[in-house]
Amino acid sequence: MSEFLDNQAEESENSGETTDTSIDDDDLEPRAKRQRKQKKKEKAKKKKRIRSDDEDEEDDDGEDDEAKIQKEMAGFVVDEDEADEDEGDDNEDDDRSEKDDDLELDDEDLDLLNDNLDIQQRPAGGRVVIESDEEEDDRNKNNLYDKDDLADDDDRRSDYKESERHIYDGEEGSGTESEHSEDDFIVTDDGQQPQHRHRRYRYADVPEQAIDDAREIFGVDDFNFAEFYDEDAEPGEDEDEYPEDEEQEELEGGDISRSRKMKPKEKRATLMDTIEPAELEEKLLAPMDKRIQLDDRPERFQLRRVPVSEADEHELEFEAKWIYQYAFDNATLSEQEESCLTVLSNPDLRIDERAKIAMEAPDKIKEALKFIRNQLFEVPFIAFYRKEYVESCLVINDLWKVYQWDEKWCHLQQRKKRLLELMKRMLNYQMENDNAAGMRIVTEQDMNEVHGVQTVEGLMDVSTKFQLYYGPEVPKMIDWEKIQNLSEDDPEREAAEMRFRAATRTDKYMLCIQNGLSGMASRFGLTPLQFAENLDWKRHDIVQEDEEPLKAAEQYVCQSFPTSEAVLAGAIHVVAKQLSREPKVRELLRLRYRLRLKISVCPTKKGREEIDENHKLWPRRYIRDKPVASLRHDEYLWYVQARAGGLLNLKLHCDTEEDIRYKKTLLQEFLSEQPYHRDEYSRVVDMWNKVREEAVTVCVNNFLLPVFEREAHERLLQEARDYVIKQSTQNLYDRIKTAAYRNMHDDDDDDFENRFGNGTRVLSIVYPEERDQASFCALIDQDGQVLDHLRLVHITKSMNSKKPGEADLKREDMIHLRKFIEKRRPHVIAICGENMDAYYLRRDIESLLHEISGIAKEIAVEIVDNEAAKVYMHSKQAV
Secondary structure (H helix, E strand, O other): OHHHHHHHHHHHHHHOOOOOOOOOHHHHHHHHHHHHHHHHHHHHHHHEOOOOOOHHHOOOOOOHHHHHHHHHHHOOOOOOOHOOOOOOOHHHHHHHHHHHHHOOHHHHHHHHHHHOOOOOOOOOOOOOOOHHHHHHHHHHHHHHOOOOOOOOOOHHHHHHHHHHHHHHHHHHHOHHHHHHHOOOOOOOOOOOOOOOOOOOOOOOOHHHHHHHHHHHHHHHOOOOOOHOOOOOOOOOOOOOOOHHHHHHHHHHOOOOOOOOOOOOOOOOOHHHHHOHHHHHHHHOOOOOHHHHHHHOOOOOHHHOOOOOOOOHHHHHHHHHHHHHHHHOOOOOOOEEOOOOOHHHHHOOOOOOHHHHHHHHHHHHHHHHHHHHHHHOOOOOHHHHHHHHHOOOOHHHHHHHHHHHHHHHHHHHHHHHHHHHHHHHHHHHHHHHHHHOOOOOOOHHHHHHHHEEEEEEEHHHHHHHHHHHHHHHHHHHHHHHHHHHHHOOOOHHHHHHHHHOOOOOOHHHHHHHHHOOOOHHHHHOOOHHHHHHHHHOOOOOOOOOOOHHHHHHHHHOOOOOOOHHHHHHHHHHHHHHHHHHOOHHHHHHHHHHHHHEEEEEEEEEEEHHHHHHOOOOOOOOOOOEEEHHHHHHHHHHHHHHHHOOOOOOEEEEEEEOOHHHHHOOOOHHHHHHOOOOOOEEEEEEEHHHHHHHHHHHHHHHHHHHHHHHHHHHHHHHHHHHHHHHHHHHHHHHHHHHOOOOOOOOOOOOOOOHHHHHHOOOOEEEEEEOOOOOOOOEEEOOOOOOOOEEOOOEOOOOOOOOOOOOOOOHHHHHHHHHHHHHHHHHHHOEEEEEEEOOOHHHHHHHHHHHHHHHOOOOOEEEEEOOOOHHHHHHHHOOOOO
């Protein structure tokens, strides 16, 4: 009450003295408001200021500082008198003072608002001013809100603050603490904070700490990797697509979660679009390389022909048994090194130990497959860090073999799955299409044959059988499926129907089938499947026709086959073709063929001229009927290369001239078992037996033996190549397994070590065989990092050369080399052993080292084998 009386007394005194110009306008304000302003003025007097232009102004008194501050801030800080000039009621003034107190924002909220409303602006130059927190808060508050904003209700202000905080979370979430701490340090001459946006590119599923570490390591702040990769945007990359629109909506009080129609994003031209695809692939920047980098799997697993995929226990068990049977317990055609497990190659193992290892091997292979396929462990990791699971049976070379055969298994299963899907589609086509009524129906037996396939050759047998019966119908089936998916009014439907009606293949077999000779072929007495089953034991009897073959053929005479002899020949061709595509027939005859397989070699006219005593093929240029089982290692590869060069004639065969003379060929042995013969004594039966025997002959000689020869050639060639690869790998491993050079001297008192770091320094010198080309020196550390290099053009020339000026050029290079050695102080000098020039160069360098003073320790000079370096130089990794 006393305060109210005092205010009334002061107001009455001021009303009578309005004409006095010496009275300040601040005296007209209430006491509470004047007290607050007085406190601010006292704080402003105590404020420290840093001036860069004149140090003499530090002696000015507090009143001059206050006047200059007010002059500088004129027009920038909104005077509170203006906000209250139209208010005459004292109670309203008190209420407004209380509201002003409520509107004061703390430092954290002001930082959030300033950063997100673009109020700050970093100047190019200016002075650093240390200001009081309260004055800075008042200035920011008056800048952010006008009179109308200050008069809004509290709910509006609280919602607005929450909206601004949301902007900060979304826009400044990627900023670091150090960046925010420096934002308020520098101010402009007029007291404004620097304006800048903290916008960072966000990457999905990448921690902020990892991004900050990457920026520190690579020396970049806000590097936009989207300039390189734009086509495969990750989640989170498009958050700033409409940043201004979002901020405007939030500032206007809009709901940030409401749906907004997004404009289609136009594809921007990236830096990758301006670079040649070949250069991108060379620098590992192609789209495929990006996918490899983003996928959290080993690169080797992704680049495989069939990428590594996860498998269940059932599949892993079957695969482990399959790998052990065909990778470690399978004989080769030629004589190769043992393909068994490495531990079984030890001759000191007892029989019971071998049996135990053979019994445990499939389980160990299964464990290795679990690591590879389910846990994505690479072979070296398994060999060194999971060896307790597999080391009793598998070493690292066996694990690599398991990995390679896992790829073959996956490829085989993939092809089997595709063939089964094709069979199911064909069966559906036969069931729903009337035009396929005369076709052979896909049976469950056909699908069971696919399920029972264990090798690539077996899969090829089943696939060729499918191609024989249904190959011409596959294009029709595809067109029929397209027609089913098209509507009646679709214009493409008519074109698809025309393709569906068109004829496909017209080879001899299809010509016979189209003219109805399949009926004549069915009268031979056995189906192809029954014939194949009779090869094990005769479970099916041959159905005998009563008519003679030629008389029965008269019923099928047509324009394409005008005589009964032509009909009979066509029927024999059909039967032979069908027998040759039966998987069991091919499997049995393939095994017999490989057991009898031999090779013969003789030189051509060119070979007789070029193959002399110094040629590797000289002792093997004439070979006759040599069993392929006696071919050693890469011998067959030499024959194939010589044939490609026109030096040799190469022939694979299963029958020798002696076998032909004594009628012991593969065909005659097969016919002697009478697989297609009926034991009856009649003229009709004898005629039909001869026709059936002729069909078997055509099947073996014309259809099967060429296929078996091609398969044997491919397998022998693959075995020889595998041997070469294995030997090359071992030789390269022996060359690169050399231990690092170790400095045998004590370097504790070496000042050079203290200045340039500890570790062994190796100076390597490489020279070309052509003396007109430059040689190079490279200084590397113990980690293989190049520290320095030197180009020497005349280092391989002789000091005693009689050519004018050549010796002087050599001396100049030796002087450069001497300065380089004195500067870098290598521990050892390595010279590539290219030819005999390495010996002379070593002698010159040793003489040079004796002339160098100041080197207390002897520097070793070694000649090093450079084969491994040359192999790497020509590899893809070195390009």
